[in-house]
Amino acid sequence: MRRNDIEVGPFSLLDRVVKKADVICHHAAMKKVLIYVPVVLSLVILGAHFMRCGNLIGVFGSLVLIALLIVRRPWVARLIQVVLILGALEWVRTLYEVAQVRAAHGQPFTRMIVILGVVVAVTFCSALLFQTPALKGIYRLDRRQ
Numbered sequence: 001m002r003r004n005d006i007e008v009g010p011f012s013l014l015d016r017v018v019k020k021a022d023v024i025c026h027h028a029a030m031k032k033v034l035i036y037v038p039v040v041l042s043l044v045i046l047g048a049h050f051m052r053c054g055n056l057i058g059v060f061g062s063l064v065l066i067a068l069l070i071v072r073r074p075w076v077a078r079l080i081q082v083v084l085i086l087g088a089l090e091w092v093r094t095l096y097e098v099a100q101v102r103a104a105h106g107q108p109f110t111r112m113i114v115i116l117g118v119v120v121a122v123t124f125c126s127a128l129l130f131q132t133p134a135l136k137g138i139y140r141l142d143r144r145q
Contacts, residue, residue: 038125039126040069073139091119
């Protein structure tokens with residue numbers, strides 16, 4: 001949908017951000033690398049969270065998913081999207097639990113809520129990046145099977 005030559009829709013902001021990559025770098029290869037930064041960062045932070053909790057399976061899973069990014073198949077994109085959305089939900093659960101503990105002990109928790117809120121947003125938006133034209137093209141998500 002277009003309004004006054006400006007795209008309007010759920011992914012229009014993400015599309016505009018990805019298109020602005022031309023300003024950052026003129027090389028197509030660099031743009032393809034830059035679009036993966038939030039996805040890899042989200043998976044690394046999720047893996048670190050699992051390591052802190054002692055969940056080595058979660059750490060291993062995060063590393064495997066980062067390695068899977070080189071496989072250009074639609075199922076890989078969808079798998080990583082699902083994991084990132086579940087990861088965002090895990091961050092929401094963690095935010096709630098830590099806030100409850102800090103509140104019960106009378107400790108300040110506003111800064112922690114802001115920090116984990118940003119982590120939730122970045123993780124969720126990383127899943128949405130797979131809906132941009134760039135990653136749809138790379139993972140062939142537009143083609144009907």
